[in-house]
Amino acid sequence: MNHTLITLNKLAERLLRGPILGLLILLAGWSAAAAQDVIQPANSPVSIRVTHLMGFEGASHNANGTLSIQDDSLQFQKSGKPAVEVKIASVQDVFLGCQSKQVGGLPMTLGKAAVPFGGGRAISLFAHKKYDTLTVEYVDTNGGAHGAIFQMNKGQAEALRNELVARGIHVSDSEDETKQSGAEVTSENK
């Protein structure tokens, strides 16, 4: 009896040291990362993980970071870098949009190209994801017009929109870019 208990204990220890422990660590890490997508610290009403596509002065293109509203400013902070911000009073208009993008980037594209018999094309049918886009129009101290575009996970723009509306900023829902037809739009058609 005693011998059986000792054997079971050893087996459990081995399992915990091995792949199960690794799996647990992986799961913990993944859940922590998922929780970071929408961060809501006590002093900030809304803080969202975004990708800055272009236009926010002082931030590099395609930079991942956190977009938040701090007091009277809209702030973008790339991890480990100082935050860049614009005064909310200088924001003139905000547009929400939606677009579909392929996931995986260049490695995925190369991987798909390597799949024989055109299998990569079939993968492309499923390897895309919808994102929300937030376009912010603002002016600098000289009166120069700026436009910044941020991309975030689907549904996250809603929280930011509500916060901006609460602060008196005009927010427009732009057309869903994924729903637009492939038809050509020309000025002559109008």
Add this chain to the structure above:
Amino acid sequence: MKTNKRVSWFVLAAVIIAMTVALPPQWPAETRAAKSGSNIPVAEQWAVQVDKVDASEVNLAPSFQIAIYESLLDEMSKTKRFKQVLRDGDRNAGDVSDLLILKTTVEKYTPGSETRRAVTTVSGATKLTVHSQLCKRDGRVILERTVSGNVRFMGSNLRATHNLARNVAKTIKQSSLPAASPSAPATSGQL
């Protein structure tokens, strides 16, 4: 078999050496100096103010309009053709003597799909065509062109705006602008 392998390695090495000799790497500073248009005296250069994109006649998403505007500012700076690149509404523009205004009107827009491009290769291209005008303060047009930009194979839809801005900047760089003095004849063309 072994000899064949050795020969192919030799050929590969020869090609790499030939390419290295023919196309020596350019350091950023050298490239900047070469491309800066240093033969144009700064005093004769114009300043340019980039106006917001007019897409009133085409149903273009605001993110695309902003992306074209921001990309144009980036690309115009890269040309080194202008002594200053100013934004729409910049109060400093009033103090600049030789100022040109870049007006961009979207003429045609074909919304594409990144997924369609990835699946079919031949369809789903995002295409943009704009009419660009370089005007003086008094509204006199000194250069106008119709320029296109698109994304056909790889890249997101917004990449079309970057390609378009690059083409506009390239067109302006290749065009001969009149000297930065008041009386200059108007030229027009079509690409």
